[in-house]
Each structure stands twice: as C-alpha cells, then as structure tokens.
Amino acid sequence: LNGTLIADSMKEVHCMARHILRSQQYDREALTRLFKKTGEIAARFARPEERRALRQLLDGRLLFNIFYEPSTRTRMSFGAAARNLGMRVETTESAGHFSSAIKGETVEDTMHVLCAYGPDAIVLRHNEAGAAARAAAVCEVHDVPIINAGDGTGQHPTQALLDLFTIYQHHGAIDDKTIVLGGDLAHGRTARSLVYLLSKYPRVRLIFVAPVGLKMRGDILDHLREHEIAFREETQLEAAFPDADVVYWTRVQKERLPDPSIYPEVANVYTIGVPEMGLMRDNAILMHPLPRVNEIKPEVDSDPRAVYFSHQVRNGMLIRMALLLDVSGVAW
Numbered sequence: 001l002n003g004t005l006i007a008d009s010m011k012e013v014h015c016m017a018r019h020i021l022r023s024q025q026y027d028r029e030a031l032t033r034l035f036k037k038t039g040e041i042a043a044r045f046a047r048p049e050e051r052r053a054l055r056q057l058l059d060g061r062l063l064f065n066i067f068y069e070p071s072t073r074t075r076m077s078f079g080a081a082a083r084n085l086g087m088r089v090e091t092t093e094s095a096g097h098f099s100s101a102i103k104g105e106t107v108e109d110t111m112h113v114l115c116a117y118g119p120d121a122i123v124l125r126h127n128e129a130g131a132a133a134r135a136a137a138v139c140e141v142h143d144v145p146i147i148n149a150g151d152g153t154g155q156h157p158t159q160a161l162l163d164l165f166t167i168y169q170h171h172g173a174i175d176d177k178t179i180v181l182g183g184d185l186a187h188g189r190t191a192r193s194l195v196y197l198l199s200k201y202p203r204v205r206l207i208f209v210a211p212v213g214l215k216m217r218g219d220i221l222d223h224l225r226e227h228e229i230a231f232r233e234e235t236q237l238e239a240a241f242p243d244a245d246v247v248y249w250t251r252v253q254k255e256r257l258p259d260p261s262i263y264p265e266v267a268n269v270y271t272i273g274v275p276e277m278g279l280m281r282d283n284a285i286l287m288h289p290l291p292r293v294n295e296i297k298p299e300v301d302s303d304p305r306a307v308y309f310s311h312q313v314r315n316g317m318l319i320r321m322a323l324l325l326d327v328s329g330v331a332w
C-alpha cells in the first residue's frame, strides 16, 4: 500500500486518540483555540513562579521521541516542551540507522513494542509519507497518541502550526495576507503543510516561487482551486517580494531529489541577501523552517524582519507545549 492510500484510510483515526497527523485536521476554531492557549503558555513561561506551575501539568508522564530522519529543532523543541510541562523524555536519534529498522522491522511492529512500555505520547519522524498514520493505527489500540514530526515528503503539521502562529502573532490576522512561499516546494513538507493551513482562510493570497522541477505539486494546487484560494506562480523575486506580508523560504531538499546531480544548479537559482530584502515591505517578515543552507545569506540575519532565529523557533517550543497538553487531554 502506498502512503497516501494509508493516510486516507486513516482519516477517522486521529479524531479518536488525539493524534496529530496532518495539518488539515485543524479547523479554524481549533486553530484559534490553539493560538490562544499558546499565547497564555508564552505569558506564563515568561514568569519564573509560573514556570514551576507549568511543570506540574504533565508531571511524571512519559514522552517517546522516535526519529528515523535527522532533526535538531523538532527533536529538541519537543524535548524542551515536554520537560517544561514536567514530562520525562526518552529519545532515539537516527532510528533509521541504529534501531531495529535496519534489521527490517516495520514501523508497525516498533510501535507495538514502544506502546507496551507505557508512553503517554510518541513523537515520530519517519522517512516515508504515511508512516505516522500507519503508526497511529497501531498506537490507537494502545490509546497512545502519535504526533507526526515529519513523514518523508508528506507532512509536518506541528511545524505548520508554529509557522501559522508566527504569522498570526506578527500580523494579528491571517486573512487578507499575501504569503510568498519559495524554495523546494515539490519536496518540502513544511511548505505543503503550511499551505493546507493557509487555505482555511479564504481571503489569503499565495505566491509560489520555485526553480524548475521543484514547483508546488498538483495535489496542492488542486486543493487551492477547490477551496477557491487565490494563488499565482512567479519566477522572479522582484515580481513576488513587494506584495508579500510574509516570505516563507525553504532549502532545496537534496536528499529527496530524484536526481541529486541537479542539486548545485537548483540550489543556486535563488539567494536572499540584503538587496532582495530591499524588495520587501517594512512590516513584512522573512521566515524559514530551518536548516538554512545558502538560500538566505547570513548578512540577512540581523534584519529585524528575519524571524527564523527568533520568534519562529521560540514559537516552536511554545506551540508544542500546547499540543502536548492537547494530546494528553489535560484541560487548560
């Protein structure tokens, strides 16, 4: 079975055990609630005596972080988020190389075993689209929620949620905003997941900028047409940046290119430096899920509109605190 089929057949499952599998599962009401909760967590986390109280909320519960693909931010921010709520955290890095997967164990079997150790939630990053939904089908039986931390070229819903929250926090709204998404839109799961969330806001306008061969895939474009979201594709930064409230840039996913030999060529099509920032409005923001390779020059980092090392990463930890509370069913 391929990942998409499995993901589709799993549509109902996430409603039952509070899994977080893909960004479409959130409706606007749920997003508004999540943002309010994240704002409250941020305010409490800023005060030392409140930090102690936050650590009581999931005191003694157990989180498993299982990563089959490389990760720094997602893994560490989930770890930090969990500990800030008092959870204990067990982590495997490079599970694809050092775990029993190398011996041929399926993700389903691994989940059966992990669930037997009694975790309160499992954060899973995997290299195959649909893996999180497959894991959820197993963990459902054990009543353990799965949080998809990126499944191949599929989805990365918690990243999309923190990205949407960052836009909301800066602009005070999502509706009416023009968002430029650029870089490797064909393989980047963060951009794909974010578009699904943005399409919940009927008046947003999207502009896609990607090298030939890395353009946003047809499934997403069909989704936008179906939901009557205005979008256009541009090839020049000059035609996109001046209209943007948000520029969301991504790296070329070298490891996912069907032909890796094209990397040097496609990776150098767009580079954002000080002159390109000059095309952007004063109140626009530049976002990036990170890791940044060379698509944004370090000279841009000190521009106050560049939020990838500041609000965006910080929001990752805060929103993951809110999400861990959600999947644990702890009332706020």
Ligand code: NCD
Pocket (backbone or CB within 6 Å): 073, 074, 150, 156, 159, 189, 190, 250, 251, 253, 289, 290, 291
């Ligand atoms: C992204 C991912 O893993 O999809 N990183 C992240 O989680 N912030 C982006 C990437 O790898 O390019």
